[in-house]
Amino acid sequence: MTKILLRYLNLLVLTLLVVIVFSFTLGYLFPGDVYTNLTGLESKAEALRYLKVDSDAGFFSLFIAYFSNTLVGQWGVSSITGEPLFSEVLLSLPATLELGFYALLLAVVVGLPCGFFAGLKPQRSLDMSILGASAVMYSFPVFWLAMVFILIFSLNLEWLPMSGRVDLLLNVPTVSGFIFVDILLADNIDKGHAFVDALKHLALPTLSVSIITMATLIRAVRRSTLDVMRKPYIIAAQSRGLSSAQIFLKHGMRNALLPILPIMAMQVTTLITNVMIVESLFSWPGMGHWLLQAIYQQDYPAIRTGLLAVAGAVIVLTIIIEVLSRLVDPSREKFDRVAV
Amino acid sequence: MALLDIKNLTLEIDTDNGWIKALDKANLSVREGEIQALVGESGSGKSLIVRAISGGLPPQMRLTADRMTWRGANLLAMNAEQRREIMRRDIAVVYQDPLASLDPSVTLGEQLEESVPYEFVGKGWFWEKQKERKRIAIELVHKVGIKDHAGVMSAYPHQIASDIGQKFMIAMALVSQPALLIADDPTRGMEATTKVQILKLFKRLNQTKRLSILFVGHDLLAISSMSDSMTVLYCGQTVESGPIKQLQKRPLHPYTKALLDSAPSFRADLPPKSPLVTLPGTIPTLQHLPIGCRLGPRCHRAQKTCVQTPAVRKIHDHFYSCHYPLHTNNS
Incomplete structure (x- = not known):
């Protein structure tokens, strides 16, 4: 087991190294001066001091300097605002992860039971309606759906707010970047009111992000349940006189879920992409919103850092889910190689 | 009284070519404390009978029977809960794979x-x-x-x-x-010593606990050494059933005779290097089942009447369904 974990760690470190190399080459590929692109500082002397290299440093020693700077969180400054990029990322990445997490949670909480119900009684009206609904959900483009939600629930019905994470008048100080944690940590505010307000802000973005993941999940779980319930060991369990509930809970569910985890690992990329699209529509102060602003303003150091951070987050999440799926699936042999 | 009694079990499967009778009026009865063997070629529907007894058939299969009772209680009239209770307490199944x-x-x-x-x-x-x-x-x-x-x-x-x-x-x-153990080819792919162990275990359980066993398989040597009676299945039809000694000594159905003849262990008089007797042809596929007695096209005793399904006849406790049985003079 330790060996497998070490292998995954090795994979994680190497993949992150490749991402850092890529972000370093972006410094050469973007228009403008390499040193400026890597640090965000206008004057070459300042940039050299920031990177701690001489002016005659070659490609390789420049990379070593950039690499060690990246590791200690010296990611350069924004060429527009002059703020350190690392702290800006630290402010906006939690918002993205938070939205992604709640969307995934909603998709799992709704998607798994729906998929199970559909898969256990195939070709019945319940199955057909769930399948039909998931097909409809799957065909919505995220950006269009988010705009329709804004139009209906924010503008016409005025039920839910259309931008931000929490009412600005509440003045929640940022500590961790996760809004609910921050509300709990904050003093001098009406926590109950803030909580409800944050939930209201969260509702529409979460719903619009999670719908596609939910639809994918429903279809995958239904298919997998259908396959598993036909397996000889389910028939054998029936002939041992176990009740349908026992069969499903003890033998069906677990085996149906095993192939779902790798699918979830693949869905993380789609999910983060959708989160970033939805963020800019709801002015959610996350990575997507921030990265889009950076692109508009041609803030090359910020674009480079944003890519680095998002790619890193996606890789870490994917590998975590991979490890989880490896841990729960006994039929995957110990000597299997790891891969993402 | 018979523990498990099945009469005229017909199992139809919905295919692209319409409903096909995979089992056609199969009969089977297992008495208390006996080892009953169910013998037939691959594809003759042995496993289907097992599935039919254990219940939970997929929706594309349809089952009808004149009688299907467990200790006198009608299995077909039971709800799922009662059926489950019987499977949990009384009947146990060992599947093929x-x-x-x-x-x-x-x-x-x-x-x-x-x-x-x-x-x-x-x-x-x-x-x-x-x-x-x-x-x-x-x-x-x-x-x-x-x-x-x-x-x-x-x-x-x-x-x-x-x-x-x-x-x-x-x-x-x-x-x-359980009171009845249904073993669907339990010794398949086992080495000889393990096989003997398993067969001995079955025999011991049968003798000490009065466990009835329905032994499904095609290992005739093992079956003849341990079973009390035998039911022969061909292509979904039960062709003959009765005490194993009687079937061996005096098979009435041509198929039973061919089956027994194909196993050299039963032929003491077989001279060395002589060809084994086999029936011409192969077992028909489910899409091309002959009407009447399904052995008809392969049977060397078949005549015009064989296009009608023969009724079950009996001599003491030896049942057979053939128009022109062996060892009789009516042909």
Whole structure:
């Protein structure tokens, strides 16, 4: 087991190294001066001091300097605002992860039971309606759906707010970047009111992000349940006189879920992409919103850092889910190689 | 009284070519305390009979029978709950492919312990019950001839050899102390010594516990050494059934004779290097079933009347369905 974990760690470190190399080459590929692109500082002397290299440093020693700077969180400054990029990322990445997490949670909480119900009684009206609904959900483009939600629930019905994470008048100080944690940590505010307000802000973005993941999940779980319930060991369990509930809970569910985890690992990329699209529509102060602003303003150091951070987050999440799926699936042999 | 009594069991399968009778008026009865063998070629519907008895047929299969009773109670009229109760207490099934019949994500020990009926466990706290379950499970595993109980019970199905899996399936079947054990080809792919062990175990259980066994298979030598009676199935039709001694000595149906003749072990008079007698042709596919007696096109005694399904006739407790049986003078 330790060996497998070490292998995954090795994979994680190497993949992150490749991402850092890529972000370093972006410094050469973007228009403008390499040193400026890597640090965000206008004057070459300042940039050299920031990177701690001489002016005659070659490609390789420049990379070593950039690499060690990246590791200690010296990611350069924004060429527009002059703020350190690392702290800006630290402010906006939690918002993205938070939205992604709640969307995934909603998709799992709704998607798994729906998929199970559909898969256990195939070709019945319940199955057909769930399948039909998931097909409809799957065909919505995220950006269009988010705009329709804004139009209906924010503008016409005025039920839910259309931008931000929490009412600005509440003045929640940022500590961790996760809004609910921050509300709990904050003093001098009406926590109950803030909580409800944050939930209201969260509702529409979460719903619009999670719908596609939910639809994918429903279809995958239904298919997998259908396959598993036909397996000889389910028939054998029936002939041992176990009740349908026992069969499903003890033998069906677990085996149906095993192939779902790798699918979830693949869905993380789609999910983060959708989160970033939805963020800019709801002015959610996350990575997507921030990265889009950076692109508009041609803030090359910020674009480079944003890519680095998002790619890193996606890789870490994917590998975590991979490890989880490896841990729960006994039929995957110990000597299997790891891969993402 | 017969323990399990099935008369005119017809099982139809919905295919692209319409409904096909995979089992056509099959008869089978297992008496209390006997070992009954169900013999037939591959594809003759042996496993389908097993599926029909154990219930839970897929929706594309339709089952009808004149009579299908368990200790006099009509199995067809029962609801799912009563049927389940019988499968849990009285009938146990060992399926053909042991490793596919075990849940791949649960250890073997857990699967075996789960099958222990709660009335065997006694009263006590749940950890005491758990301990008792474990004790019963280990005892059973030893009984079927697995020595390394700790290793096997903590293993997952993909980690064990298939003959161990087969023995383990038998242990799982015996855990509820059933009255009838249906063993679907339980010795397939086993080496000779293991096979003998299993057959001896069956025989012992039959003698000491009066366990009735429905032994499904095509190993005629094993069957003739342990069974009391035999039912021969051809292409979904039961052609002949009766006490095994009588069937061996004086088979009435041409198919039974061909089947017995094809096994050299039964032919003491067989000279060396002489060709074995076989029926011409092969067993027909389900899409091209002959009408009437399904053996018709392959039978050397077939005549015009054979396009009608022969009725079941009997001489004492020897049943056969043939218009022109062997050893009679009406042909």
